[in-house]
Amino acid sequence: MVKNCYLCGSLTKNKSGLCDECKEENQHKLRKIKDFLWEHPNSTVKKIHNKTGVEEELIRKYIREDKFIISNILEIDD
Numbered sequence: 001m002v003k004n005c006y007l008c009g010s011l012t013k014n015k016s017g018l019c020d021e022c023k024e025e026n027q028h029k030l031r032k033i034k035d036f037l038w039e040h041p042n043s044t045v046k047k048i049h050n051k052t053g054v055e056e057e058l059i060r061k062y063i064r065e066d067k068f069i070i071s072n073i074l075e076i077d078d
């Protein structure tokens with residue numbers, strides 16, 4: 001089944017809903033966030049966004065998909 005990539009909107013057959021290009025970009029961003037959380041556990045989404053440059057929306061999406069240990073992220077902004 002063909003669907004639109006949820007990041008850039010181009011058509012993709014990938015089950016993940018991400019085209020190949022965005023998938024690679026995504027891995028990169030995910031890596032960045034994980035590295036950041038390793039050094040700074042209990043960070044807020046806003047802080048992660050400020051420090052890594054990854055969109056808050058995307059970070060929240062990752063959280064929903066359980067890509068992180070949730071206890072490492074505080075939803076409350078300081």
Ligand SMILES: [Zn+2]
Nearest residue numbers: 005008019022
């Ligand atoms: Zn894409």
